[in-house]
Every structure is written in structure tokens, then in C-alpha cells.
Amino acid sequence: MLRMLTGLAVMAVAVLPHAAFAVGTDDDEPPKPTETTTTCTDGKVWDEATKTCTDAKDARLNDDTRFRAARELAYAGQPDAALQVLAAMTEGETGRVLTYMGFAHRMAGRLEEGQAAYDRALVLDPGNILARSYMGQGFVVQGEIELANLQLAEIRQRGGAGSWAETALAHAIATGVTYNH
Structure with missing residues (x-):
């Protein structure tokens, strides 16, 4: 499984260089x-x-x-x-606000506050794949790879295959490198 994710991450970064570095919205450019x-x-x-x-x-x-x-x-x-x-x-506290609150808290090193914001975003919209990606990246930072993989599976199940959210989380799981922007 890890080999498959590593291959996916490498392929995605090679094919979608801008998407691999986007913060993630509908816009895949930073x-x-x-x-x-x-x-x-x-x-x-x-x-x-x-x-x-x-x-x-x-x-x-x-x-x-x-x-x-x-x-x-x-x-x-x-x-x-x-x-x-x-x-x-x-x-x-809409989904987009809570997602970026979680992201900002995570970037500031406040992982628990970030996870709480992602949780609230997902209560509002379980299909918020960006919140799931950022949450999963937080799990990677914490060494909770199984929890990160659960979020990756949820992203795919909810139609996020091929999205920035999936690519970024797969890359983080495979390499341990999360997106800090």
C-alpha cells in the first residue's frame, strides 16, 4: 500500500506541479x-x-x-x-472558515485546536475533502498514519480521487512532508 501511495504522490507531483503546492480551494494555484x-x-x-x-x-x-x-x-x-x-x-463558522481555522492553527503548531476546527467543519459537511486532507496531514505530523489513511480513504470515497486534497495527503503519508502554506 505504501509503495502504491508513494508512486501516486511522485506521479502527481510530476504531472501536477502546481496542484501539489496549492493551499487548496477550487483554485489549484497558490x-x-x-x-x-x-x-x-x-x-x-x-x-x-x-x-x-x-x-x-x-x-x-x-x-x-x-x-x-x-x-x-x-x-x-x-x-x-x-x-x-x-x-x-x-x-x-462555515465549512471554509473552519477549514482554514484548522489549517492556521496547525501551521501555528496548535494541532489540537486545528483538529477541533476540522472536526467542526466535517460536522457541517462530511464531504469537505479539503478539511479531510488538512486533518490527515495533521495526523501525519502527529505520527498517526492509520488515522491519516482513514481520511485519505474518505476523500476517495467522497469523490476526491485526483484532487489536490487527495494528492497532498497521499504525498504527506508517503513522505512525511506536509504542506505548510
């Missing part, structure tokens, strides 16, 4: 840095309309803008800033 990560500090978000760094709670920002900023911040290695932006989202 987010491009914007002023949110190049100019703003302290969890502020670049507001295109005013051309200023804006508090994430500012009513002029919508949740999609906040989410893109949180994704960019997480990718840029600023998990606490990403959490600050996610907390400002008005949509509440």
Missing part, C-alpha cells in the same frame, strides 16, 4: 502576494477601494475579500494574522 502580505501588518487587509490597509472587521470588506486575505496570510506563513481575519468574517 495565492499571489498582494498588499495584504507585502504592505499591511497586524492582520490588516488591503482595501482596493481606499488603497489602504484596513482592519479586517471594516464593513467595507466583504467575506470573500476577507477569505482571500486569510488564505494569502496562511500561505505566507502568518497563521495568527489569518486567524484574526477569519474571526472577522460575518458568515460565522
Whole structure:
């Protein structure tokens, strides 16, 4: 089984190099840095309309803008800033918010908090394959390979074969290397 997963991971990285490094959304490309990560500090978000760094709670920002900023911040290695932006989202604890909360906590080394966020995301949507992939990667970090394999099987069972979520988790299981962006 491990040999098959290793082969899958190598093939996926060779064939899908961009997908192998994406944080994972419907977009398989990493987010491009914007002023949110190049100019703003302290969890502020670049507001295109005013051309200023804006508090994430500012009513002029919508949740999609906040989410893109949180994704960019997480990718840029600023998990606490990403959490600050996610907390400002008005949509509440939705699947996408909880998935990235889990990711940001995991990147900050708070594995238990990350797992709890993934659990809440999966209660809302058991088919959230990105949450399952990130959860499985957390299990790999903890040395819980059997639990990671269970998440990989769930991803495949729920139609995620060939997705970034499957590829990233299979790679992490095979190599021990998780995605830290």
C-alpha cells in the first residue's frame, strides 16, 4: 500500500506541479502576494477601494475579500494574522472558515485546536475533502498514519480521487512532508 501511495504522490507531483503546492480551494494555484502580505501588518487587509490597509472587521470588506486575505496570510506563513481575519468574517463558522481555522492553527503548531476546527467543519459537511486532507496531514505530523489513511480513504470515497486534497495527503503519508502554506 505504501509503495502504491508513494508512486501516486511522485506521479502527481510530476504531472501536477502546481496542484501539489496549492493551499487548496477550487483554485489549484497558490495565492499571489498582494498588499495584504507585502504592505499591511497586524492582520490588516488591503482595501482596493481606499488603497489602504484596513482592519479586517471594516464593513467595507466583504467575506470573500476577507477569505482571500486569510488564505494569502496562511500561505505566507502568518497563521495568527489569518486567524484574526477569519474571526472577522460575518458568515460565522462555515465549512471554509473552519477549514482554514484548522489549517492556521496547525501551521501555528496548535494541532489540537486545528483538529477541533476540522472536526467542526466535517460536522457541517462530511464531504469537505479539503478539511479531510488538512486533518490527515495533521495526523501525519502527529505520527498517526492509520488515522491519516482513514481520511485519505474518505476523500476517495467522497469523490476526491485526483484532487489536490487527495494528492497532498497521499504525498504527506508517503513522505512525511506536509504542506505548510
